[in-house]
Amino acid sequence: MSAEEFRKHGKQVIDWIADYMAGIESYPVRSQVRPGDIRAALPECAPEQGEPFDQILADLERIIMPGVTHWQHPNFFAYFPANTSGPGILGDLLSSGLGVQGMIWATSPACTELETVVVDWLADLLGLPRHWRTDARGGGVIEDSASSGSLVALLAALHRAGRARNTLYVSSQTHSSLEKAAIIAGVAKENVRIVDVDPDPLAMRPGHLAELIAQDLRDGYTPTMVCATIGTTSTTAIDPVRRIGELCAEHGIWLHVDAAYAGVAAVCEELRWINDGVAEFVDSYVTDPHKWLLTNFDCTVLWVADRAPLIEALSVLPEYLRNAATESGEVIDYRDWQIPLGRRFRSLKLWAVLRWYGAEGLREHIRTGVALADELAGWVAEHDDFALLEHHPFGLVCFRPLWPERSVADAEAATISLLDRLNDSGDIYLSHTKIDGRTTLRVAIGAPATTHDHVLTAWRRINAEYRALRA
Numbered sequence: 001m002s003a004e005e006f007r008k009h010g011k012q013v014i015d016w017i018a019d020y021m022a023g024i025e026s027y028p029v030r031s032q033v034r035p036g037d038i039r040a041a042l043p044e045c046a047p048e049q050g051e052p053f054d055q056i057l058a059d060l061e062r063i064i065m066p067g068v069t070h071w072q073h074p075n076f077f078a079y080f081p082a083n084t085s086g087p088g089i090l091g092d093l094l095s096s097g098l099g100v101q102g103m104i105w106a107t108s109p110a111c112t113e114l115e116t117v118v119v120d121w122l123a124d125l126l127g128l129p130r131h132w133r134t135d136a137r138g139g140g141v142i143e144d145s146a147s148s149g150s151l152v153a154l155l156a157a158l159h160r161a162g163r164a165r166n167t168l169y170v171s172s173q174t175h176s177s178l179e180k181a182a183i184i185a186g187v188a189k190e191n192v193r194i195v196d197v198d199p200d201p202l203a204m205r206p207g208h209l210a211e212l213i214a215q216d217l218r219d220g221y222t223p224t225m226v227c228a229t230i231g232t233t234s235t236t237a238i239d240p241v242r243r244i245g246e247l248c249a250e251h252g253i254w255l256h257v258d259a260a261y262a263g264v265a266a267v268c269e270e271l272r273w274i275n276d277g278v279a280e281f282v283d284s285y286v287t288d289p290h291k292w293l294l295t296n297f298d299c300t301v302l303w304v305a306d307r308a309p310l311i312e313a314l315s316v317l318p319e320y321l322r323n324a325a326t327e328s329g330e331v332i333d334y335r336d337w338q339i340p341l342g343r344r345f346r347s348l349k350l351w352a353v354l355r356w357y358g359a360e361g362l363r364e365h366i367r368t369g370v371a372l373a374d375e376l377a378g379w380v381a382e383h384d385d386f387a388l389l390e391h392h393p394f395g396l397v398c399f400r401p402l403w404p405e406r407s408v409a410d411a412e413a414a415t416i417s418l419l420d421r422l423n424d425s426g427d428i429y430l431s432h433t434k435i436d437g438r439t440t441l442r443v444a445i446g447a448p449a450t451t452h453d454h455v456l457t458a459w460r461r462i463n464a465e466y467r468a469l470r471a
């Protein structure tokens with residue numbers, strides 16, 4: 001593709017994306033295709049001869065778009081948001097355009113140094129401790145996902161503790177990525193302890209954690225890492241980090257915090273309470289600007305309070321990567337902070353987002369999501385036929401229809417058909433969780449396009465479908 005052709009098609013693609021964003025409400029939120037539909041519409045082999053770009057775009061419209069679920073749709077309320085934004089997309093495009101491989105400082109100094117600056121900026125914006133900054137003992141790094149960030153933290157914890165019958169502590173509400181991290185890091189499944197949670201709001205019980213640790217010490221295990229969650233995936237429960245931290249400090253256990261979804265909410269001062277105990281006790285912390293902070297996937301930030309165990313755990317230096325800058329000790333080589341060697345210039349998109357919105361713009365985005373969630377929770381609470389989960393500090397609201405006069409089994413089936421009918425309609429998209437064995441609807445608000453009217457319409461749709469199913 002010549003520079004002129006690139007310019008022409010590049011403009012076409014930007015126009016296409018701008019039209020997509022402007023017209024997104026014309027699509028069904030969740031893709032309505034059946035398994036295999038998209039694959040069947042595509043040729044069996046790659047073309048022998050090159051094809052014009054116009055044809056690729058035409059097939060995108062005709063074949064690919066029906067199979068796309070529209071995560072940026074204002075009526076997308078499933079899972080958690082995966083925000084994009086104009087500056088995020090453009091920053092990502094610049095990263096693609098430069099095509100930099102930033103595995104070590106020497107392979108592109110700006111890729112490393114901009115990353116250091118933006119993760120330090122973000123630590124300040126979230127009110128995280130000064131000593132986590134790279135100019136102190138800590139440091140941050142952009143990873144592809146919270147899953148990778150937690151795995152890397154576990155590897156650092158194992159390195160610090162030494163490998164000897166290591167145990168990991170999570171709760172039933174901890175994200176599945178921690179269980180996966182244990183598998184990958186070679187912590188035996190039977191050495192992953194499940195700490196009890198309180199019934200409401202499903203937060204880890206420090207008393208039970210203390211018992212498990214004491215028992216493990218008596219049995220000759222090495223309690224190695226506790227993962228506390230700030231904003232669980234199921235219901236955004238918040239584990240008591242301070243009390244967990246006191247236990248970890250007493251026994252020298254690594255405390256990791258998974259704040260994948262909710263951590264970015266701390267851009268707002270009024271939400272900083274979620275990080276109580278973090279500054280004093282936490283060894284590592286992950287949050288995802290790629291969920292609720294307007295930055296295209298993938299962009300997770302992992303911070304460590306002390307970077308030494310992380311780097312010691314993951315450093316290898318083959319001959320072909322030896323260079324004077326690394327040997328001088330004056331530079332950071334982020335390949336030592338992650339699993340893969342290679343890395344994209346991800347800081348460009350985060351830089352673009354932080355600069356375009358400014359702290360004020362980011363706060364406004366988070367506050368809008370929280371306020372809309374409060375409004376929805378108010379409507380649910382007023383309705384006699386729905387049970388609301390009172391805890392909703394962020395953008396997620398959980399509730400379930402009560403189906404008066406029905407047995408538990410019938411009520412369960414009815415809730416599931418309610419959810420299916422809503423999602424099959426293409427009008428809105430919700431997901432679910434189970435609380436005390438009961439299927440519960442999750443409405444996660446946080447797409448930048450979502451307004452008061454969208455949330456109100458969604459609530460009316462849920463009600464209308466509920467009435468239809470009750471009749």
Ligand SMILES: *Cc1c(COP(=O)(O)O)cnc(C)c1O
Pocket residue numbers: 080144145146147148175177229231232233258259260261288300
């Ligand atoms: C979404 C989520 C994850 C996984 O995030 P990825 O970045 O997709 O790996 C982990 N933990 C929590 C609490 C989450 O909500």
